[in-house]
Every structure is written in structure tokens, then in C-alpha cells.
Amino acid sequence: MFTTVLTEGPVSRVDVARRTGLSSAAVTKAARPFIEAGYLEELASEGRTTPGAGRPANPLAIRPDREYFVGVKITGDDLIGVVTDLRADVRASAHHALTSHDVEHVVGALADLVGELLTGDLRDRAYCLGVAVSGDVDRASGVVRYSPFLGWRDVPLASLLEDATGLTATLENDVKALAVAEQWFGEGVGASSFALVTVGTGIGSALVVNGDLVRGAHGVAGEIGHVPVADGGPACHCGGQGCVEAIASTEAILTLAREVSGEPALSMEDAVTRARGGDEPLREVFAGAGHAIGLGLAALVNLFGPERVVVSGEGVATYDLFEDQIRRTFAVQAFGSAARCGLVIRPLPFEEWARGAAAVAIQSLFVAESV
Amino acid sequence: MFTTVLTEGPVSRVDVARRTGLSSAAVTKAARPFIEAGYLEELASEGRTTPGAGRPANPLAIRPDREYFVGVKITGDDLIGVVTDLRADVRASAHHALTSHDVEHVVGALADLVGELLTGDLRDRAYCLGVAVSGDVDRASGVVRYSPFLGWRDVPLASLLEDATGLTATLENDVKALAVAEQWFGEGVGASSFALVTVGTGIGSALVVNGDLVRGAHGVAGEIGHVPVADGGPACHCGGQGCVEAIASTEAILTLAREVSGEPALSMEDAVTRARGGDEPLREVFAGAGHAIGLGLAALVNLFGPERVVVSGEGVATYDLFEDQIRRTFAVQAFGSAARCGLVIRPLPFEEWARGAAAVAIQSLFVAESV
CATH class of the missing domain: 1.10.10.10 (Winged helix-like DNA-binding domain superfamily/Winged helix DNA-binding domain)
Structure with a gap:
């Protein structure tokens, strides 16, 4: 209700x-x-x-101002924090650089950030903290099982943060947190099934089916980055071949752009600028990444048939270079009426990840069993 | 309960x-x-x-004998019927060849088959008929929306069969019907998520997530046959390229086997016999199909993380020629702990399809809203 x-x-x-x-x-x-x-x-x-x-x-x-929520995204480089109201509208934001991945340091820096965010009025009506981390996160127990970027294994982060901040803390995988924000306050409202795909350093997704996030019986689900789309294609760090991530991650794009241009020191910024300026071989590198993403989307949509898919992430900041090819490939490979699935492609400001974390805090306050 | x-x-x-x-x-x-x-x-x-x-x-x-259920699978060539008890154990079976795809003819033949199946004791305690058809079937309204094999569009088959047989009829897509049989009486019992993949003339699947069949917001889901796994691979009848079905369907295997052997009239039986006898080029054709199926399974499992996957179908009758490669490819491409997903590969006697239809009839008697 x-x-x-x-x-x-x-x-x-x-x-x-x-x-x-x-x-x-x-x-x-x-x-x-x-x-x-x-x-x-x-x-x-x-x-x-x-x-x-x-x-x-x-x-x-x-009454959106009845209570405020803190959301923090932890990346390898920094902490991004927001305070939102009950409808996940952002009221304040801040970030801190991380100088170390030491657990104690990160917990201390996060508590400082929370202190900075919660001033005056906000402080008196904030009780819940949501934290988003990439990797294998066990929301129910509040433990970061494995975070490659931070080099963490089995860190009981939620309880450490509760001690440090005095707030009730909920952890969630970052892509799943974004999906919660979409499900409750974004493109997913009213849709019983949808998918959120993020493109950037890694390529991941979160799937909602019949209103519930798909978590996977063995803890793995939504790994669209590791859907094999190009038999015999480039080797992937996961041990497979031709995975979407091996073709369309930021690193894969840059590697190919350097090869194609013959400039081993080419930067991503320069590759983007030159592709936008009409450099055909570089344009084809980005289009190839868009093609791989389109194939992965077709796999996802042909299997699940979600109502809508949102494609976002820092990689999509340059989505003018991808979008056409994503849509073209998807249109060819989507099966029958699965092609009617709405495809929203848009950039993702980094603050949105923190807002996703706040949405998780809101959700966990009102939904007893959301995991 | x-x-x-x-x-x-x-x-x-x-x-x-x-x-x-x-x-x-x-x-x-x-x-x-x-x-x-x-x-x-x-x-x-x-x-x-x-x-x-x-x-x-x-x-x-x-009390399994309290009531009996009739299940019929309609193929392009014949009708296969069974009578089962409450636990979907088969008590009688029969089949009729179909001489025409005319709706009236099929309805008449199906009513004859039901009459033949329900003799004596069985007749007095059978009230429900389940019917499985490949294609786009709307279970809720009892309409076959589109069946390519029968050439039907928008046939209100359930009500026609109720009039002809006096039984309460429930229609379901054939692969989904098989999945119901697995979910209630087979490998899916006790699993909150699993997938059933069928390999043969077509390649399809049915997915159960959180206990519910995934039906797709736009009516399409489980189309593992149209997951693109080989960028630039063979053209598929769906308009895409490199789909699993374009590589591993019975027709695709036969086409390639004829090409490889240089014998345009080679039969499937001969191809199988010679591959089993050690003909390397032909063995590689089957292995290539197994590889494509393994890639499709990896896509499915990396996205969904089901507890278990059952691979079955008439194509798997020759699964000694596929199984190794399916398992090898799956092991390489499954992401992390998704590889722990149990993989059951087994042949599918044709009668099983009819048993799936009976399972749908049992389900629809006891679950009000199972669609």
C-alpha cells in the first residue's frame, strides 16, 4: 500500500x-x-x-520531508554521497577522495562524509544510510564478500558503518542499487519487469522480473558483460572469449583504438574527440562496441522479455558514438515482438549511483523482506 | 499447502x-x-x-487415483496423448497421425484420441484436458495466437475442444508445458529458479524465476534459440545472424553435414551413424552445435543464475555427440559461481510432451492464477 x-x-x-x-x-x-x-x-x-x-x-x-536518507557510493578513487528525501530527490551532495583502500580508512572517511552531509535540519531527520559497492555484496548480512576494486573480501561493512555513523546501514551491489532507484523512482515504476544495463569500466546489469530483483541461485545474475556474443572473439579476463565486456568495456575500446590508430599512447579523451571529428577507423571501434552491446541486449531481451531496458553508465557519456549501432543491432537480433521492448539510452551522472544507495535505504525501511 | x-x-x-x-x-x-x-x-x-x-x-x-488427466501434444504430423494420475504418472498413451492441419479436422481427431484414451475407470474420473502446442499460445484466453507448424492464427482451440470432448481444456505453449512438468514433478521440484532448454527442430527454453514462469512483457521470453552467440555467423530464419538455432537446430546441423561431407543427399540418420563411427569432420559438425548450445546456456545462466538447467528435446537423442562439448563450453563461459548451476542433459521421449500437457491440466485445477 x-x-x-x-x-x-x-x-x-x-x-x-x-x-x-x-x-x-x-x-x-x-x-x-x-x-x-x-x-x-x-x-x-x-x-x-x-x-x-x-x-x-x-x-x-x-510527505517527502518527513525523513531524509543518506546514500554513498564507494568507488576505487572516491566516496560520493547524497542526502535525499523520501522520494529520493537529492537535497545535498558531497564527495571525498579516497587515499587508501584500508577498511578502517574508508569507514572513517565515510563517517566524515556523512557528518559533512548531515547539517542542521537534515541531521535531525536522517536515520538510514544506504551504501553501494561494486562486486559481490550480501545485502542480508551487510557483508562485502568480494570487491575487486577495493581488494576486499568478507568485510562486515554495514556493522562497521553503523558503529561509526550511528545510522542504520544497508549495503547493496551498486548496479542493483541503481536498479532499485529505477524501480521505485524512475523508468521502472509500474513495470513488472525491466532491466538496467551499465556500461563503463565493467558492463553489468540488474534484472527485475515480476517485481523482484533476480539474484541468482548461486549468487550470480545479470552478468550481461559476460554473455558470449562473438564466438572466437577477444579473450576476456573472466577466462571466456568474445564476452560483451571483452569488446565494449572502456579498456577494450581503448586497446582497440590504440591498435587501429597505431598510437600506443592514445588517450580515451583523444579517441573520443577524433571519432566525433569524423575519424572513420576510430568511429568503427566505437560502433563495434555498440554492436556488441546490442547483441548482449538482444540476448537479454529474447530470454526475459522485459517491458523496458535502461542502458546507462559512465561509458554512455559518449553515447552519441554508440547509440545508433546499439539500436540497429538490437532491432536486427530482437526476436519478434521482443523488439517492442522500450530501449532508453542515457548518460549516468556519478551522483546517480549515490542516489541509488539512498533508494536502497528508503526501500529497506519500508520493505521488510526485499532481499 | x-x-x-x-x-x-x-x-x-x-x-x-x-x-x-x-x-x-x-x-x-x-x-x-x-x-x-x-x-x-x-x-x-x-x-x-x-x-x-x-x-x-x-x-x-x-491419493493419485482420485482423478485422471488427459494431456495431448499437437505436432505438425500427429497427436500424442496420455492419461496420467494426479502425480502425472502415465497410465495410458496413444497417438493419431494428422492428415490435415484444418482446425476442424484436428479438433475431431483430438476428440477421437481422447475417446480412445478414456476407457472404463479412466473415463469416470477425468475432467480436465491439457493441450500443448508450439508457438505463441495464450493460456489465459485459450487461444493459439500463432502456430507456424500448423499454419494457425488466432484459433480459439480451448473452447472448440471443450465442446468436442466435454472436458475442461487448458492450452499452453509446449516448452512451457514441459517446464510445468519439471517444476511440479521433475528436476524443478524444490528449486525456486530453473530453466528447461529443448533442442531439436527448433531450440527454445522456459525459465522459472522465484517460482514463476517468465512470460515476457511483450509475450516473448525464453528464446534461447535466438540468442546471438557467433557475431557474423550463419543467417537465421528470424532475420538475425549467428543465433544458436542457426547453428544447432536439426536443419542447421544437417545442412552443414551435407556441406562438409560433399553429399547433398546425406540423411540425418547416416550423419549420426558415421559421426558415431568416428568420421572426424562429421563429429566436428555435432561438436560445433554443442558449442553453440553451450554458449547459449552460458548467456542464460550468467543472466539468470538458475539453480539447475535441464537440456532435453528430440535433438538430444544423439546427445552422446553433443554432451562433452556443451559441458566444456559452458564451463569456460559460465561466470564465477554461476558455473555451479547443475546441468542435466537427457533425451526426451515424445510422450513426455504429452505428459507436460497433462501437468498443465493438473496445475490449472489447483492453482487459480498460474498464468
């Missing part, structure tokens, strides 16, 4: 009842504690009465 | 309670109507008492 109002509101009790399958009376009963706790409010009646409902259809709405 | 006893029973009330999250009292209450209707029975106490339960742990068991 609450999540319907949170993600789709303001909305009348009758509409909530229709969407959740509850009775109107059950909605009223379920709403009461949220109204008493200040999370929900009843908007003034619009004077309409709903046939059969017997009372004015006062819409229920979220 | 009932499905737990059906798929995992005999099982004590305490175990049912633990597995379903219901209280023991709720299990007892839920079981009563099924016991009264004769679907369940209480087995004699084994004399043990369960600590805290305060009463002997009389296991609940299915």
Missing part, C-alpha cells in the same frame, strides 16, 4: 485499492499508522465523490 | 507448515477440504510424536 503511494502517488484510496488488490477499508486501515507517523498525509478533497465509495476520494500523498 | 504435498509428499503437517510458512493449525484447516474431496489422505501414524506438536505426525499424502 505504502509503496504504491510512494512510487505512484498522490493517489486516491480507491486507486490504491485497485492497484494493490486490497479492499478500500483495508487501505484505510493500512494507511493509518503511516499517517500517524507522518509519512503519509491526506490531501484536501477535490470535491469529487467516487461512485460506490460513499466518501470523497481524498488522495493519499507522501 | 496442497502443491507442497503434491510435489514433495508424503509429508507431515509440521513439515508442510515449515515449508509454506503457515501455522500447523492453518495447515490442518487448509487440508480438510482436500481430504473431504478425496485428493488427500492422512497416512497411518508412524508412532513418532513431534516435539511441541502434541500429536502424532501423521503424514499427508496425495
Whole structure:
């Protein structure tokens, strides 16, 4: 009930009842504690009465300022933090460079960042912290099982952060955190299935099927970067061949661009500039990466049939060089009506990752069993 | 409650309670109507008492002969029918050749087949018919939207069959029907996620995630045959290139075997015999198909992370020629712990398809909203 109002509101009790399958009376009963706790409010009646409902259809709405949430993304180089309201709208942001990957140092720096973010009014109404880390993260236990960028194994980060900040902490894999933000507050609202694909240093995805994130029976799912699309193609660090990531990651693109140009010191910036300026061989390198991404998307969509796919990530900052080819390849390889899947391709500001972490904190406050 | 006893029973009330999250009292209450209707029975106490339960742990068991179910698979060439009990054990089987794809003819032949199958005792306790058809089947409305093999579009087959047989009819896509049989009575029991892959004239799959069949927001899902695995590979009838089906379908294998042997009239039987006899070029044709299937499986498993995958189908009748390569390629391309996914490769007797249809009939009797 609450999540319907949170993600789709303001909305009348009758509409909530229709969407959740509850009775109107059950909605009223379920709403009461949220109204008493200040999370929900009843908007003034619009004077309409709903046939059969017997009372004015006062819409229920979220009070976004009732509580604030801190979200932090940990990368190999820095911490990016935001404070959001209940609807995941960003109210403040900040970042810290990381000078070491030592766990104690990172925990201390993160506590400092939280202190810096939570000033005045924000401090008094923030209780929950969401943290996003790439790699194998066990949300239920709050442990970073393995983070290649940080070189961490089995770090009980959530409890360390709770001690250091006094906030309730929830950890999530960074791509999954972004997917939660999309599911609750973005392109995924109202879609029972969708996928978020991130393109950059690594290529990953998070899949939502029947409203739930797919986590994989053996802890692995959404690895679109390791879908093999080019039999006999370049070797991948995972031990496979022709994986999407072996062709379309930032490093793979740069390696090929250097080979094609014959300039072993070519920088990514220069490769992008020259491709934009019309350098055909370099344009083809980017188009080849777009083609591999399009093949991976076709694999995903032909298997799952999501309603929508969002392609994002720092690699998509140069998406003018990819987008055409992604769409062309996807159109050719999507099977039948799977091609009707909406494809949204857009850059991803780094702050969005931190907002994803805040969305996880919001979710874990209201959904008991979201893992 | 009932499905737990059906798929995992005999099982004590305490175990049912633990597995379903219901209280023991709720299990007892839920079981009563099924016991009264004769679907369940209480087995004699084994004399043990369960600590805290305060009463002997009389296991609940299915009475498999309480009701019989008819399952029919429609192919382009014939109708294969079975009668099963409540646990999908086959009690009788029969088949009819189809001399025409005319809807009226097929409906008539199917009604004849049902009449032949339901004799004596079986007739009196059979009320439900499940029908499996390849192609785009809308289970909810009972309409075959599109069947390439039969050349049908928008045929309201369920209601035509209800009129012709007097049984309650449920239609399902054939691969999905097989997946239901696995989910309820086979390798999928107790697994919250698994995949069934069928290899033959076409290559398809059905995916179960969090206990539910993935149907695809746009009506397409599980199309592992159209996962592109070989960039620049052979053209596929779907319009794409390098799809698994373009490399590993029966037709694709035969085409390549004829090319490789230089014998344009080579039969599949001869190709198989000679490959088994050690003909290296022909052995490589089958291995190449196994490799493509292994790549498709890796794509599926890296994206979904199912607990188990069953690979089956008429193409797997010759699986001695595929299996090694499927497993080798899968092991190389599965990402990290996704490789722990159990891979079961086994032939599929044609009668199994009909049993899948019967499983759909059983499911639709007990699960109100299974679509």
C-alpha cells in the first residue's frame, strides 16, 4: 500500500485499492499508522465523490520531508554521497577522495562524509544510510564478500558503518542499487519487469522480473558483460572469449583504438574527440562496441522479455558514438515482438549511483523482506 | 499447502507448515477440504510424536487415483496423448497421425484420441484436458495466437475442444508445458529458479524465476534459440545472424553435414551413424552445435543464475555427440559461481510432451492464477 503511494502517488484510496488488490477499508486501515507517523498525509478533497465509495476520494500523498536518507557510493578513487528525501530527490551532495583502500580508512572517511552531509535540519531527520559497492555484496548480512576494486573480501561493512555513523546501514551491489532507484523512482515504476544495463569500466546489469530483483541461485545474475556474443572473439579476463565486456568495456575500446590508430599512447579523451571529428577507423571501434552491446541486449531481451531496458553508465557519456549501432543491432537480433521492448539510452551522472544507495535505504525501511 | 504435498509428499503437517510458512493449525484447516474431496489422505501414524506438536505426525499424502488427466501434444504430423494420475504418472498413451492441419479436422481427431484414451475407470474420473502446442499460445484466453507448424492464427482451440470432448481444456505453449512438468514433478521440484532448454527442430527454453514462469512483457521470453552467440555467423530464419538455432537446430546441423561431407543427399540418420563411427569432420559438425548450445546456456545462466538447467528435446537423442562439448563450453563461459548451476542433459521421449500437457491440466485445477 505504502509503496504504491510512494512510487505512484498522490493517489486516491480507491486507486490504491485497485492497484494493490486490497479492499478500500483495508487501505484505510493500512494507511493509518503511516499517517500517524507522518509519512503519509491526506490531501484536501477535490470535491469529487467516487461512485460506490460513499466518501470523497481524498488522495493519499507522501510527505517527502518527513525523513531524509543518506546514500554513498564507494568507488576505487572516491566516496560520493547524497542526502535525499523520501522520494529520493537529492537535497545535498558531497564527495571525498579516497587515499587508501584500508577498511578502517574508508569507514572513517565515510563517517566524515556523512557528518559533512548531515547539517542542521537534515541531521535531525536522517536515520538510514544506504551504501553501494561494486562486486559481490550480501545485502542480508551487510557483508562485502568480494570487491575487486577495493581488494576486499568478507568485510562486515554495514556493522562497521553503523558503529561509526550511528545510522542504520544497508549495503547493496551498486548496479542493483541503481536498479532499485529505477524501480521505485524512475523508468521502472509500474513495470513488472525491466532491466538496467551499465556500461563503463565493467558492463553489468540488474534484472527485475515480476517485481523482484533476480539474484541468482548461486549468487550470480545479470552478468550481461559476460554473455558470449562473438564466438572466437577477444579473450576476456573472466577466462571466456568474445564476452560483451571483452569488446565494449572502456579498456577494450581503448586497446582497440590504440591498435587501429597505431598510437600506443592514445588517450580515451583523444579517441573520443577524433571519432566525433569524423575519424572513420576510430568511429568503427566505437560502433563495434555498440554492436556488441546490442547483441548482449538482444540476448537479454529474447530470454526475459522485459517491458523496458535502461542502458546507462559512465561509458554512455559518449553515447552519441554508440547509440545508433546499439539500436540497429538490437532491432536486427530482437526476436519478434521482443523488439517492442522500450530501449532508453542515457548518460549516468556519478551522483546517480549515490542516489541509488539512498533508494536502497528508503526501500529497506519500508520493505521488510526485499532481499 | 496442497502443491507442497503434491510435489514433495508424503509429508507431515509440521513439515508442510515449515515449508509454506503457515501455522500447523492453518495447515490442518487448509487440508480438510482436500481430504473431504478425496485428493488427500492422512497416512497411518508412524508412532513418532513431534516435539511441541502434541500429536502424532501423521503424514499427508496425495491419493493419485482420485482423478485422471488427459494431456495431448499437437505436432505438425500427429497427436500424442496420455492419461496420467494426479502425480502425472502415465497410465495410458496413444497417438493419431494428422492428415490435415484444418482446425476442424484436428479438433475431431483430438476428440477421437481422447475417446480412445478414456476407457472404463479412466473415463469416470477425468475432467480436465491439457493441450500443448508450439508457438505463441495464450493460456489465459485459450487461444493459439500463432502456430507456424500448423499454419494457425488466432484459433480459439480451448473452447472448440471443450465442446468436442466435454472436458475442461487448458492450452499452453509446449516448452512451457514441459517446464510445468519439471517444476511440479521433475528436476524443478524444490528449486525456486530453473530453466528447461529443448533442442531439436527448433531450440527454445522456459525459465522459472522465484517460482514463476517468465512470460515476457511483450509475450516473448525464453528464446534461447535466438540468442546471438557467433557475431557474423550463419543467417537465421528470424532475420538475425549467428543465433544458436542457426547453428544447432536439426536443419542447421544437417545442412552443414551435407556441406562438409560433399553429399547433398546425406540423411540425418547416416550423419549420426558415421559421426558415431568416428568420421572426424562429421563429429566436428555435432561438436560445433554443442558449442553453440553451450554458449547459449552460458548467456542464460550468467543472466539468470538458475539453480539447475535441464537440456532435453528430440535433438538430444544423439546427445552422446553433443554432451562433452556443451559441458566444456559452458564451463569456460559460465561466470564465477554461476558455473555451479547443475546441468542435466537427457533425451526426451515424445510422450513426455504429452505428459507436460497433462501437468498443465493438473496445475490449472489447483492453482487459480498460474498464468
